[in-house]
Amino acid sequence: MSRNRGMMSESLKYEIAKELGVDSIVRSEGWGGVSSRDCGNVVRKAIEIAERSLSGG
DSSP, rough: OOOOOSSHHHHHHHHHHHHHHHHHHHHHOOOOSOOHHHHHHHHHHHHHHHHHHHHTT
């Protein structure tokens, strides 16, 4: 079973990383250097943004 990659644009991921304060880690180490907790926070924030856009808010 293949995984669907690339659902979130790179620019959105970097924007959220900057908002959450992990952008320096992404720049220096790449996404592999970001902790699981912080990655989860990025995903949570992306879901919030998507839900707001779907609800028109």
